[in-house]
Amino acid sequence: MRLGALFSGGKDSCLAIYRAQASHEVVCLINLIPRSVESQLFHFPNAWITKFQAEAMELPIIQLETSDEEEMGLVDLSRALRLAARDFGIEGVVTGVVRSVYQVSRIRRICEEIGLHCLNPLWLKRxxxxxxxxxxxxxxxxxxxxxxxxxxxxxxxxxxxxxxxxxxxxxxxxxxxxxxxxxxxxxxxxxxxxxxxxxxxxxxxxxxxxxxxxxxxxxxxxxxxx
Known part of the structure; x- marks a missing residue:
């Protein structure tokens, strides 16, 4: 399955990509940059370097700035996933979410609306x-x-x-x-x-x-x- 990876640049999203690559094809990274550290959905510190991490991985990246407000953040996530489906033909999304029901429930909801699978290979790991x-x-x-x-x-x-x-x-x-x-x-x-x-x-x-x-x-x- 062709996957887009929700990517923060941290260890969890990188490990999730690595696991997903064992049985799927990760074809792009998707990074949303919140305007402040208050965002509960998306990570903030050093988000600008994700484009260089993508270059180091030799993967294209979709990078959008997103609102701090939850509902607008979800709209921005939906827009990014639709762009990935259109431009890279993704059939699913892989995330590095481990235990946040808040994050995973909202990401799954957006994926269902678009018709994408949602993979969470690190879910509930210690x-x-x-x-x-x-x-x-x-x-x-x-x-x-x-x-x-x-x-x-x-x-x-x-x-x-x-x-x-x-x-x-x-x-x-x-x-x-x-x-x-x-x-x-x-x-x-x-x-x-x-x-x-x-x-x-x-x-x-x-x-x-x-x-x-x-x-x-x-x-x-x-x-x-x-």
């Missing part, structure tokens, strides 16, 4: 399993956002490794957040992995952090042959 699979499959995921106590500025810019994954899992058990960031506690940007034909090197960035909430904004990058 945080530990997601982090382990990201590492085992060779994805290079940089932490670019932290939004929960006790996650601090030290984590911003770190690549998720076995040791860091274990640290996040230990902290999550103690403080009750999701170690894989499904609740928005952690945002990642993927720089390399098995779905990438070229890797991304970050050449410039800036960090904004205050009271256990921070973002690493990527300001410069380059694509490197593998």
């Amino acid at each position: 945080a530990e399993d997601i982090l382990n699979e990201v590492l085992e499959e060779g994805f290079v995921a940089m932490i670019t956002g932290v939004f929960a106590y006790p996650l601090n500025e030290r984590l911003l810019g770190k690549i998720i490794t076995v040791d860091l994954a274990e640290e996040l899992l230990d902290l999550s058990k103690k403080y009750g957040f999701d170690a894989a960031g499904e609740g928005g506690e952690i945002e990642t940007t993927v720089l390399d992995g098995p779905i990438f034909k070229r890797r991304i090197e970050v050449t410039d960035y800036e960090v904004s952090y205050r009271e256990y909430s921070g973002i690493l904004r990527i300001k410069g990058l380059r694509l490197i042959p593998k």
